[in-house]
Amino acid sequence: MSARAAARAIDALRRGWPVAIGDGAAVLSLLAIETADPARLASFDPEARAPVLLSAGRAATLKLANQREAATPDAPVMVDRAPWLDLAVATALADPQLDLATPMKGPFAAIPVIAPDLAAAALQLARIAGILPAFFVRTDAADNEVSITPTDIAAHEDAARLTIAARARLPVEGAEATEIVAFRTPEMPGEHVALLIGAPDGRPPLVRLHSECLTGDVLGSLKCDCGPQLRAAIREIERSGWGILLYLRQEGRGIGLINKLRAYALQDQGFDTVDANTRLGFAIDARDFAVAARMLTLLGQCEIRLLTNNPAKVAGLEAAGVRVIERVPHHLPPNPHNERYLATKRDRTGHQL
Numbered sequence: 001m002s003a004r005a006a007a008r009a010i011d012a013l014r015r016g017w018p019v020a021i022g023d024g025a026a027v028l029s030l031l032a033i034e035t036a037d038p039a040r041l042a043s044f045d046p047e048a049r050a051p052v053l054l055s056a057g058r059a060a061t062l063k064l065a066n067q068r069e070a071a072t073p074d075a076p077v078m079v080d081r082a083p084w085l086d087l088a089v090a091t092a093l094a095d096p097q098l099d100l101a102t103p104m105k106g107p108f109a110a111i112p113v114i115a116p117d118l119a120a121a122a123l124q125l126a127r128i129a130g131i132l133p134a135f136f137v138r139t140d141a142a143d144n145e146v147s148i149t150p151t152d153i154a155a156h157e158d159a160a161r162l163t164i165a166a167r168a169r170l171p172v173e174g175a176e177a178t179e180i181v182a183f184r185t186p187e188m189p190g191e192h193v194a195l196l197i198g199a200p201d202g203r204p205p206l207v208r209l210h211s212e213c214l215t216g217d218v219l220g221s222l223k224c225d226c227g228p229q230l231r232a233a234i235r236e237i238e239r240s241g242w243g244i245l246l247y248l249r250q251e252g253r254g255i256g257l258i259n260k261l262r263a264y265a266l267q268d269q270g271f272d273t274v275d276a277n278t279r280l281g282f283a284i285d286a287r288d289f290a291v292a293a294r295m296l297t298l299l300g301q302c303e304i305r306l307l308t309n310n311p312a313k314v315a316g317l318e319a320a321g322v323r324v325i326e327r328v329p330h331h332l333p334p335n336p337h338n339e340r341y342l343a344t345k346r347d348r349t350g351h352q353l
C-alpha cells in the first residue's frame with residue numbers, strides 16, 4: 001500500500017499526465033479528458049484506439065445508443081472509440097456544461113466495461129482529484145507512468161487512518177466555552193475539525209455534522225442553507241448544554257468546490273441539485289459519514305443526539321458504530337434563492353421536514 005502513489009496520481013491527473021491503475025491481474029492506463037491536450041492524447045494513444053471511460057450518469061444523460069440501465073450514476077461505462085472521437089468530442093462527452101450548446105455527434109456506443117473494478121476506482125480517483133470523471137483508457141501501461149492500485153485509492157479516504165493532530169481553546173460567536181480539535185490522515189488534503197462546545201454533563205452530546213460549503217459558510221451564498229445552519233447549530237448546541245460540531249471537509253457533498261460550481265452552472269440552466277450531480281457523472285451524495293463516526297469515537301462519544309434533517313447521516317453513523325438515540329430537526333427559514341434547493345432535498349433525497 002502506498003499513500004504516496006495516490007498523492008502522485010492525483011497530482012498527475014490534475015496536470016494532464018497519464019496514470020496507470022493496476023491490481024496485478026489487469027491494468028488500465030488513464031488520460032483525464034478534462035486536463036489532456038491534443039499533443040498528450042496523440043502520444044498516449046497514437047493509433048486513436050483508446051475507448052472513453054465515463055460514469056453511468058453521464059452516459060444516461062448522453063443517451064448512449066446501447067447503454068444499459070446501471071445501478072448508480074457513478075458506475076463505470078465505456079464508450080467505443082471512433083475515428084472522429086477526438087479530444088474536442090471527448091470534452092463534450094465529459095463536460096455537461098456544453099450539453100445545451102454542442103449538438104452531439106455520434107452515434108456513441110457503449111462497450112462492455114474492461115476491468116470494471118479498476119474502472120470504478122478510476123472514477124473514484126477523479127472525484128478525489130476534483131476533476132470530471134472521464135478518461136481515455138488503454139489496457140497496457142506506458143513507461144514512466146505513475147502507477148497505483150485500487151487499495152491506494154481506498155486508503156486515501158480511509159477513516160481509520162484519522163488521528164487527532166492538534167487542539168486548542170477557541171471561543172466562537174455564540175459559544176465562548178469552546179475547544180477546537182483538528183484531525184488528519186497522512187493522505188487527506190483537508191483537515192476535518194470538531195468544535196467541542198460547553199462542558200460534558202454525562203448526557204449524550206448534541207452533535208451536528210456539517211459538510212464544508214465555501215460558498216455558503218464563508219461567502220454568504222443564498223443558494224443553500226449551509227451558512228445559517230452552521231451558525232444556528234453552534235447556538236443550539238450551546239443552548240443544549242454541551243455538544244460537538246463536526247466540520248467535515250466534504251465540499252459539495254464530496255465532489256469538491258470546482259465540481260460543485262459546475263453543478264451550480266447546470267442549475268443556472270434549470271437542472272436541480274440531484275440532476276446536476278448526475279449529469280456531471282457523480283453520485284447524488286458522495287459523502288462517507290464513517291469519517292464523522294471515527295472523529296466521534298476518537299472524542300470518546302459513541303452515543304449521541306444528532307441535529308439533522310438527513311436520515312442518511314443517521315444511517316451512516318449507525319453503520320459505523322455510533323448510536324444515534326435521537327434525531328433533532330434542523331430547519332431554517334428559506335429564502336427565494338434556496339426554496340427550490342430545499343424542496344429538492346425534501347422530494348428527492350429523503351430529507352425530513
Ligand SMILES: Nc1nc2c(ncn2[C@@H]2O[C@H](COP(=O)(O)OP(=O)(O)OP(=O)(O)O)[C@@H](O)[C@H]2O)c(=O)[nH]1
Nearest residue numbers: 210211212213224250251252253263273308309310
Ligand atoms: N454537489 C452539490 N453540493 C451542494 C449543493 N448545494 C450544497 N451542496 C453541498 O451540500 C453540503 C451540505 O450538507 P449539509 O448541510 O451538511 O447536509 P444535508 O445533507 O443538507 O443535511 P442536513 O443535516 O439536514 O442539513 C455541503 O457540502 C455543500 O457544499 C449542490 O447544489 N450540489
Ligand SMILES: [Zn+2]
Nearest residue numbers: 213216224226
Ligand atoms: Zn451550501
